[in-house]
Amino acid sequence: MTERTPQELDPLGGITARLVVIAAGIFAVVAAVVMSIVGASQISSVPLAIAAILVLVATVVAFVRATSAFRPPLGLGTHFLVFGGSLLAVLLNALSQWGTNTYVRDDWGPVAMAIVIFSLGSYRAWPELLGSAVVSAVALAALAIAESGSLTTPVPLGVYALAAATPVLASGVAAAAFSATLVEILTAWRAELGAGKPTTPARTTAVLADAAALSHLGYLHGEVIPFLESIAEVGEVGERDGPRARALSAELRALMVLDAEQSWAEELVDDLDDPAHLAARLSPGQRGSLRALVAHLRGAESGRDIRLVLRADGSGTLTARLAPGSNPRVRLAPFVAVVRGIFASADGDFSGTGFTLRFTL
Amino acid sequence: MSQVFPTSLAVTSTNSAFARGSFWFGIVCLSATFLVILLIVPSLPGTGAYAAFPALLLMVAGAVVLVRMRRRVPVLIGAVAVLELLSMAWYTHTVMSYQEQDAPSDNLLLTLPVIALTMFGVTASRVIRGLVGCVIAYAVAQGIVVVAAVGFGHPVAFDVGATSIFFVIVLTLGLLGRARRMARSIEPQILRADEVDSAALTRELAESRASALVHDTILNELAVVATREPGPLPKRARDRIAASIAELREDAPVAGVEGRAVDGALAAAIEHARSSGLEVTLAGQFGTEVLLDDDTATALGLAVRQCLGNVAAHAGTGSAEVAVIAADSTLTVMVIDSGVGFIEEQVGRDRLGLRNSVRRRIEDVGGTVQLWTTPGVGTSVSITVPLR
Numbered sequence: 001m002t003e004r005t006p007q008e009l010d011p012l013g014g015i016t017a018r019l020v021v022i023a024a025g026i027f028a029v030v031a032a033v034v035m036s037i038v039g040a041s042q043i044s045s046v047p048l049a050i051a052a053i054l055v056l057v058a059t060v061v062a063f064v065r066a067t068s069a070f071r072p073p074l075g076l077g078t079h080f081l082v083f084g085g086s087l088l089a090v091l092l093n094a095l096s097q098w099g100t101n102t103y104v105r106d107d108w109g110p111v112a113m114a115i116v117i118f119s120l121g122s123y124r125a126w127p128e129l130l131g132s133a134v135v136s137a138v139a140l141a142a143l144a145i146a147e148s149g150s151l152t153t154p155v156p157l158g159v160y161a162l163a164a165a166t167p168v169l170a171s172g173v174a175a176a177a178f179s180a181t182l183v184e185i186l187t188a189w190r191a192e193l194g195a196g197k198p199t200t201p202a203r204t205t206a207v208l209a210d211a212a213a214l215s216h217l218g219y220l221h222g223e224v225i226p227f228l229e230s231i232a233e234v235g236e237v238g239e240r241d242g243p244r245a246r247a248l249s250a251e252l253r254a255l256m257v258l259d260a261e262q263s264w265a266e267e268l269v270d271d272l273d274d275p276a277h278l279a280a281r282l283s284p285g286q287r288g289s290l291r292a293l294v295a296h297l298r299g300a301e302s303g304r305d306i307r308l309v310l311r312a313d314g315s316g317t318l319t320a321r322l323a324p325g326s327n328p329r330v331r332l333a334p335f336v337a338v339v340r341g342i343f344a345s346a347d348g349d350f351s352g353t354g355f356t357l358r359f360t361l
Numbered sequence: 362m363s364q365v366f367p368t369s370l371a372v373t374s375t376n377s378a379f380a381r382g383s384f385w386f387g388i389v390c391l392s393a394t395f396l397v398i399l400l401i402v403p404s405l406p407g408t409g410a411y412a413a414f415p416a417l418l419l420m421v422a423g424a425v426v427l428v429r430m431r432r433r434v435p436v437l438i439g440a441v442a443v444l445e446l447l448s449m450a451w452y453t454h455t456v457m458s459y460q461e462q463d464a465p466s467d468n469l470l471l472t473l474p475v476i477a478l479t480m481f482g483v484t485a486s487r488v489i490r491g492l493v494g495c496v497i498a499y500a501v502a503q504g505i506v507v508v509a510a511v512g513f514g515h516p517v518a519f520d521v522g523a524t525s526i527f528f529v530i531v532l533t534l535g536l537l538g539r540a541r542r543m544a545r546s547i548e549p550q551i552l553r554a555d556e557v558d559s560a561a562l563t564r565e566l567a568e569s570r571a572s573a574l575v576h577d578t579i580l581n582e583l584a585v586v587a588t589r590e591p592g593p594l595p596k597r598a599r600d601r602i603a604a605s606i607a608e609l610r611e612d613a614p615v616a617g618v619e620g621r622a623v624d625g626a627l628a629a630a631i632e633h634a635r636s637s638g639l640e641v642t643l644a645g646q647f648g649t650e651v652l653l654d655d656d657t658a659t660a661l662g663l664a665v666r667q668c669l670g671n672v673a674a675h676a677g678t679g680s681a682e683v684a685v686i687a688a689d690s691t692l693t694v695m696v697i698d699s700g701v702g703f704i705e706e707q708v709g710r711d712r713l714g715l716r717n718s719v720r721r722r723i724e725d726v727g728g729t730v731q732l733w734t735t736p737g738v739g740t741s742v743s744i745t746v747p748l749r
Contacts, residue, residue, distance in 0.1 A: 010366040012544045013375070019540035020533050027529060035521070105469065111522060115529055121382060158400045162393050163469050167522070170389035174480075178382035185374040189366060220575060225606055228582055232602040237589045245587035249580060256572050260717060264561050284558055292547070292554035334547040338365055 003125035006179055007073050009186035011341035014074075015333055017122030018067040024119050025060035028112040032056055032089075035108035044100040052092035056112055059085030063116065067123065069333035070348040073340070074123040082120060083132045086113040087139060094143050102152045104144055104163050113140075114171035121175030122182070129179055133172015137165035219255055224248050268294055269308040269318075276312035281361065285342045290318065293335040293357070301328045303355070314344075314361040322353050365552075368545045375537060376486065383483035383530075384428040390477040391417050397470055398456075410459045416452035420445055420474065424481045438485060442497075445478055449502050453509045465518035466510035475523040478502040483530055492534055499527045566725055571609075573718040577667055578605035627694065630662045631683060634669035638679070641669065645685040645695075652749040653692065657726045661694065661746050664730075667718035668696035668742045676700025676740065691745050699739035705732060719744070 007014035032053050036043070043049045059082060065071070066078040090109030094101070101107065113136070120129060141161035148160050227248060231241060265279040266272050268291060272279070282290075290308075297303030302323040309317045322328055332348065332355070339359060340346040346359035366374075395417055402410050423441040430437065456470050482498025503520065510517045582602045631641050653661065665683065672681040678700035686693040708715070719742065720730045728746035 010371070012365060012547075013371065015544035016371075016375075016537060016540040019536050019543075023532050023536055024529060027525075027532065031525060105467075105522065111525060115525075118382075118529075119533075121378075156400045156404075159397050159469065162397055162400075166390060166393040166473065170386045170393075170476075173389050174382035174386035177385040178378045181378035181381045182374060185370075185377065186366065189370065220579065220609075224579060224583070225609070228579070228586070228602050228606060231586060231594065232599045232606075235596075235599055236593050237586055237591050239591050242587050242589065242591070245583045249583040249587060252575070252583070253580065256575065256717070259572060260569070260721075264558075264565070267561075284555070284562065288551065288555040288558045291558055292551045295554060296547070296550060330543075334544050335550075337544075338547070338551060 003127055004183060004187070005073065005123060005125050006121075006182040006186065007123045008341065009183060009190065011069070011073075011337035012334055013122060013182070014067060015069050015337050017119060018064070018069075020122075021067050021119045022064055024115050025064055028115040029053070029057055029060060031115070032093075032108040032112045035106060035111075039097075039103075039106050042097045042100050042102055042106075044098060045096045048092050048096035052089050052096055052109070055085060055092060056089040056116075059089065060116060063119075069337040069340070070329075072345060072347060076124075076128065079120065079124045079128055079132070082116060083136055086116050087136055089113070090140060091143065094147055097150075098147060099150050101147055101150050104147075104151055104153075104160050107164070110140055110164050110167045114167035117168065118171045118175050121178035124179060125183070126176040126180035129172055129176040133169055133176065136172065137169035140168055141165040220252060224252055265290075265308055265310075269306045270304070271307040272310075273308070274310040276310065278310035278312070278314070278316070278361070279308075283342075286361070289335075289339045289342050293318070293332075293339060294320075296332070296335055297322070297355070300331060301355075316359050316361070318357040318359075320355050322355055324353050328355070365545075365548055368541065368548055371541060371545065375541070379534070379537075380428060380484045380486065383480040384424055387424055387477035387480035387484070388421065390473045390480070391421055394470060394473040394477075397473075401470075405459050410455065413452050413455040416448045416455065417474070419448040420452070420477065420481070423448070424477075424484060427481060427484045441485075445481060445498070446501055446505070449474060449478060450505050450509075453505050457509050457513045457515060460515070462514060463516065465516045466506050467518040467520035467522070471506050472520050472523050475499070475502045475506060475520065476526050479523065479527050479530065483534070486534070492531060495527070495530055495534070499523070569717060569721050569725065573663065573667075573722045574609055576714060576718045577663055577670070578608055581605070581670070627662060627665055627683065627685070630666035630669060633666050634673065634681070637670075637673055639669060639673045640680040642680070642682045643684075644682055646687045647685050653746065654726070654749050657728070657746050657749070660722045660726045660728070661692075661744065664719045664722050664744055665694055665696060667714055668744075671714055672696070672698045672700065672740075675703070678739075687748075690748055692748055693743055693745045695741055695743045697739065697741045702734045702736045702738050702740050704736060705734065715742075 007017075036049055036053065062078065062085065063082050066074045066081075090113055093107060093109040097107070117129075117133065117136075141164055144160040144164035145157050148157055151160060153159075227244065231237060263272065263274060263277070263279040264287060265274060294303075294306055297306060297320045301320075303320040306318070306320045309319075329350065336346065336348040336357065339357065343359040344361060346357060349356045349358070395414065398410060398413055402408060423444045426437065426441050452474060453471065457464075460468070460470070479495060479499040479502065482495035485494030485498075486492065503523065506520075507517055509515075582605050585598060585601075627647075631643070634641050669681055669683075672678065676698045678698055680698070682695075682697045684695040684697065686695070715732070723730050723744055723746060726746060728744060730745075731743040732740070733743075734740040
């Protein structure tokens with residue numbers, strides 16, 4: 001079974017960690033630039049030094065983009081992109097100093113890579129993090145040994161390898177431990193959540209009274225029961241009672257049909273298109289997440305024309321028009337993340353004042 | 362029930378995860394230090410540098426105590442802090458005694474333990490709130506190295522590696538709180554939506570139960586009145602109308618269903634059908650002692666009553682068979698007739714008997730309904746419910 005990731009189990013945690021990804025990414029790039037300037041005397045190829053920094057920037061940008069709440073959970077492809085991109089930056093950094101690198105401890109490559117990969121702990125599972133960190137550490141150690149000809153510190157080759165590999169190995173192991181601990185806690189919480197879930201909601205007098213007032217039962221208690229009571233009391237069927245009973249029966253049956261076919265989603269949105277009655281198949285969590293999103297769209301975002309389309313193939317689309325001039329991305333991100341954590345897949349999209357959420361059950 | 366990880370748990374769980382991650386970060390750094398010493402000792406005069414190993418092991422032992430600490434024990438935290446810092450002083454003294462005079466204070470053998478102690482300070486943040494542990498550990502470890510470097514006459518250098526790691530940790534811990542407040546501000550709205558949904562679901566269920574009951578009782582009584590010639594109503598019909606109204610108002614189980622044994626649950630339904638003139642034969646494990654929840658027994662009795670009512674009203678045959686099959690965790694009741702049958706897709710939308718009074722009612726108590734029907738051959742309805 002594939003190990004679940006912290007982001008899959010707690011989508012809001014993914015949003016929390018995004019700020020750290022951005023900050024760590026900026027810190028890594030600034031460190032790379034500053035250390036390149038400070039150690040400029042060791043650079044033999046400026047174009048390669050610039051390329052190394054650009055690759056690091058591209059890797060950080062791709063990482064930050066992939067952590068957006070409006071995108072699918074950060075996948076294995078992005079995981080390898082972050083590790084691969086960082087390794088390429090380290091390689092280019094080493095090549096830019098090839099033959100002129102005198103001191104391995106002032107190379108920014110391993111430090112920047114360690115900073116970037118630590119924040120992957122919130123998004124990927126521990127076996128991938130640990131495996132990638134070990135492979136990367138071996139690659140960095142090999143690279144340090146390969147360029148040892150120009151290094152001036154009089155120590156065995158193994159020390160160069162350890163100096164280069166330790167930051168990435170320590171960071172990767174830490175990220176893996178972080179991920180494993182969070183997944184363990186979140187899995188236990190989910191199991192507890194499932195165990196405590198009532199199979200059917202409680203039946204209360206207040207709820208029944210509420211239902212009676214709002215459904216066909218209001219008609220039943222107001223019209224039908226008094227009619228039957230009067231007949232039982234009199235003990236006789238009058239001339240007009242037969243047609244009246246037929247009319248009441250037809251009316252009651254029609255109201256019951258309407259009640260039976262009414263969907264919770266009809267009350268939620270302005271326009272529901274659900275020919276296959278898929279709304280009835282949504283889980284309580286799925287319904288709750290959509291309710292919260294729609295309530296937010298109507299309230300804080302002044303949303304209108306909210307439309308929900310559910311297709312027989314299990315796909316759905318929620319669209320809304322938002323107030324012009326508002327910038328709802330940050331506010332909507334947690335809601336979209338929650339939807340994404342509960343549905344099989346979900347992603348959000350903005351075009352002008354329109355917001356679209358696509359999801360699959 | 363909310364599907365959002367509560368903020369209160371998110372704070373403690375992130376702290377625990379961060380503490381565990383920091384612990385392993387430090388362990389890797391100390392392991393690398395151990396290996397570096399192993400690699401360079403052969404090139405040093407004598408083997409005195411091995412004296413650094415016990416100091417490293419004591420640092421690891423202190424960190425293990427911190428990571429395994431379940432609650433704040435100030436005395437123990439203080440003891441671990443003293444142990445870590447004395448070990449660092451011992452280690453630094455040993456290493457510097459054997460290093461060349463020109464080795465700067467930020468060399469690999471000194472910077473790795475400084476980073477490790479800084480990370481162990483983060484591990485302590487699980488029991489010491491905030492960044493206090495991390496800041497103290499970094500400052501004191503770095504201070505020990507600088508003081509020792511001055512004492513031994515080594516060049517004092519700014520430790521870029523350890524300081525970078527320290528700033529990244531401070532930045533991360535500082536941002537986590539702020540980002541968490543931002544991302545989790547929606548928690549009350551999600552909880553509210555869940556409550557609204559739960560209430561709606563309860564209302565829906567209540568409606569469907571009431572609707573099924575109305576179908577079983579009131580619509581039948583209206584049909585009786587609608588088809589009778591004007592004139593006196595027999596006492597039996599009057600009693601049935603009164604019973605139906607009472608049943609609906611009280612939302613009570615059907616009279617005669619005691620809600621526990623199968624026989625009790627079905628007896629009223631079968632009696633009701635027989636009193637309407639339907640001939641009902643019984644088959645299977647009627648005498649079996651099985652237990653049902655009250656709700657399940659009531660739903661089963663009412664659903665079977667509706668099935669038998671359907672046979673009487675639509676099957677064009679005056680007889681039906683009721684068969685009971687008990688398994689380990691389920692009970693199946695089949696209502697079989699050899700009447701006219703029907704095509705399910707052609708049943709009008711307004712015919713709620715099978716949909717509400719049988720299928721939905723049984724599904725609401727966790728059961729299933731299967732239907733086999735062929736025009737001209739007959740109909741079989743199989744109702745399976747979970748045992749208590």
